Amino acid sequence: MTALAVRNLEKSFGGLRVIDAVNLAVEPGERRLIIGPNGAGKTTLFNLVTGELRPDGGSITLFDRDITRVPSRRRAHLGIARTYQIITLFPRETLLRNVTLSLLGLSPLRWNPLVRLERQEALIGRAREVLARVGLDHLAGRPVGQTSYGERRRVEVAMALAQDPRVLLLDEPFAGLSIEERRDVLRLVTAIPRAVTIVMIEHDMDVALDFAERITVLHLGEVVVEGTRAEVVAHPRTRKIYLGE
Amino acid sequence: MKPFAIAIAVVILGTVPLWVGGTYYVNVASQILLFGIFALGVNVLVGYAGLVTLGHAGLFGIAAYTGARLLTGGHGHVVAAAGAVVLTLVAAAVFAALSLRGTGLGFVMITVALGQIVWGIAYRWISITNGDNGVSITGRPSPLGLSLASAAGFYWATLSIFLVAVASMAIFVASPFGASVRGTRDQPRRMNALGYHVWMTRFLAFLFSAFWSGVAGLLFLYYNQFVSPQVVALTASAEVLLMVISGGTGTLLGPIVGAALVVVMKSVASAYIERWNFVLGAIFVAIVVFMPEGLVPGTARLARWVWAARRPPAATPVPVADGKSGP
Numbered sequence: 001m002t003a004l005a006v007r008n009l010e011k012s013f014g015g016l017r018v019i020d021a022v023n024l025a026v027e028p029g030e031r032r033l034i035i036g037p038n039g040a041g042k043t044t045l046f047n048l049v050t051g052e053l054r055p056d057g058g059s060i061t062l063f064d065r066d067i068t069r070v071p072s073r074r075r076a077h078l079g080i081a082r083t084y085q086i087i088t089l090f091p092r093e094t095l096l097r098n099v100t101l102s103l104l105g106l107s108p109l110r111w112n113p114l115v116r117l118e119r120q121e122a123l124i125g126r127a128r129e130v131l132a133r134v135g136l137d138h139l140a141g142r143p144v145g146q147t148s149y150g151e152r153r154r155v156e157v158a159m160a161l162a163q164d165p166r167v168l169l170l171d172e173p174f175a176g177l178s179i180e181e182r183r184d185v186l187r188l189v190t191a192i193p194r195a196v197t198i199v200m201i202e203h204d205m206d207v208a209l210d211f212a213e214r215i216t217v218l219h220l221g222e223v224v225v226e227g228t229r230a231e232v233v234a235h236p237r238t239r240k241i242y243l244g245e
Numbered sequence: 246m247k248p249f250a251i252a253i254a255v256v257i258l259g260t261v262p263l264w265v266g267g268t269y270y271v272n273v274a275s276q277i278l279l280f281g282i283f284a285l286g287v288n289v290l291v292g293y294a295g296l297v298t299l300g301h302a303g304l305f306g307i308a309a310y311t312g313a314r315l316l317t318g319g320h321g322h323v324v325a326a327a328g329a330v331v332l333t334l335v336a337a338a339v340f341a342a343l344s345l346r347g348t349g350l351g352f353v354m355i356t357v358a359l360g361q362i363v364w365g366i367a368y369r370w371i372s373i374t375n376g377d378n379g380v381s382i383t384g385r386p387s388p389l390g391l392s393l394a395s396a397a398g399f400y401w402a403t404l405s406i407f408l409v410a411v412a413s414m415a416i417f418v419a420s421p422f423g424a425s426v427r428g429t430r431d432q433p434r435r436m437n438a439l440g441y442h443v444w445m446t447r448f449l450a451f452l453f454s455a456f457w458s459g460v461a462g463l464l465f466l467y468y469n470q471f472v473s474p475q476v477v478a479l480t481a482s483a484e485v486l487l488m489v490i491s492g493g494t495g496t497l498l499g500p501i502v503g504a505a506l507v508v509v510m511k512s513v514a515s516a517y518i519e520r521w522n523f524v525l526g527a528i529f530v531a532i533v534v535f536m537p538e539g540l541v542p543g544t545a546r547l548a549r550w551v552w553a554a555r556r557p558p559a560a561t562p563v564p565v566a567d568g569k570s571g572p
Contacts, residue, residue: 076440088435105439113422
């Protein structure tokens with residue numbers, strides 16, 4: 001059984017083929033890294049997997065269940081969570097409220113117009129636990145607009161972790177961070193239990209290579225190389241794409 | 246503190262007919278309350294869902310016309326009121342299904358078009374709406390034996406409904422569903438990825454908004470005992486939108502303050518100044534320039550600023566990052 005499988009996936013924007021017959025099979029518990037230059041189609045691939053975009057062809061399966069036609073919001077309920085490369089939080093709300101909203105998304109309580117959200121102690125307690133996991137519990141009451149960029153990156157991860165996903169998609173979680181902040185986020189991601197399968201897009205090879213077990217190199221919408229860290233780094237095509245040799 | 250303030254507000258509002266001095270002012274107060282209910286309803290969409298509507302006078306008018314036609318058709322007040330609210334909700338479901346195909350400007354334009362269709366029907370479908378002449382009804386109801394014929398009786402009935410409307414807004418805003426609606430306003434894409442049904446959330450917010458717009462339309466019918474196409478004109482939709490924006494979108498008090506401002510300018514100031522529309526326009530411009538967030542949040546900001554300026558800076562505690570303070 002594979003956690004996430006993508007078969008012959010196709011996506012074009014007008015005449016531009018952004019994803020061209022991509023195949024991907026990620027095992028349960030695996031840490032997979034997807035690298036590739038700008039415009040390789042990495043984020044588009046994520047958007048297809050989460051259902052924010054509809055593929056032109058091919059299929060996507062989550063633990064052997066075909067989700068190609070499942071609406072995006074249902075995929076969250078089936079166990080896919082993601083973070084965004086461009087931070088997508090609720091800036092006016094507090095960190096605690098942000099994570100609570102993430103938990104609420106999977107709860108039938110989200111339709112309830114009669115109870116007070118503040119009083120939902122079970123939900124809010126879980127949100128506090130998740131904030132503690134990313135080391136931000138001391139800032140729980142602070143609006144996102146008043147936090148640093150590094151803290152927001154960790155809230156992004158917390159939003160995804162709160163949903164207790166089976167497959168976690170991390171879109172450049174280290175983008176724009178200082179070296180210390182990268183180390184913090186890496187420690188956080190490394191501590192995620194193996195019950196969660198992780199697929200990560202990352203530009204920062206130094207940090208990301210340590211994390212991944214298998215690496216997929218995407219270039220112009222196609223999978224160019226796939227293999228273990230050593231195989232991919234040594235592969236001539238990786239060198240050609242990254243170093244232009 | 247807060248329950249105390251609410252109690253005082255209720256006492257002041259409840260005794261208005263006793264101290265305001267004259268039937269005319271009691272009627273002005275009734276109009277403020279009924280347009281306050283309308284503005285609260287519109288604020289659900291404009292303020293909390295982030296969907297600017299210019300067609301809600303159509304829903305307000307559908308309730309008024311339905312109530313009027315049921316009453317002139319010989320039905321009782323209960324049937325008229327229930328029929329008006331039900332038909333408003335059905336119309337709102339159609340409005341929402343069509344207009345929620347777009348957001349932002351697209352949404353605005355579809356609501357304008359739908360509002361204009363209602364206006365066209367009110368103006369031209371004479372066999373139903375009596376066209377330009379409008380529909381008159383005779384007499385207000387007497388629920389629970391209380392006659393609404395007098396200005397004070399009508400005021401108290403409107404006030405009771407108004408208080409229910411305010412309470413329903415307070416409960417909605419604090420609820421998980423209220424948080425869902427605000428989430429779809431701020432980050433619809435993320436909400437979708439988090440598992441929320443963005444479209445359905447907006448649809449239900451639209452119905453909630455339409456419910457109070459319909460109730461206000463029905464109160465308007467009973468207040469004037471008359472309804473004409475003027476009620477569903479585009480300017481009526483723009484007026485309620487201005488109430489919400491001038492008072493402060495996405496706040497509980499803002500739409501009420503905005504409704505009071507517009508009604509007072511319309512009925513009181515127009516007695517003294519012939520060009521009262523000009524004065525109202527000048528006030529809106531001033532609000533947009535000095536308090537772009539609206540009167541209620543703007544005043545709160547000013548009050549905080551004055552408060553902070555009056556206190557010596559040393560008295561302000563410096564927040565400590567780790568949450569522990571002092572030696």
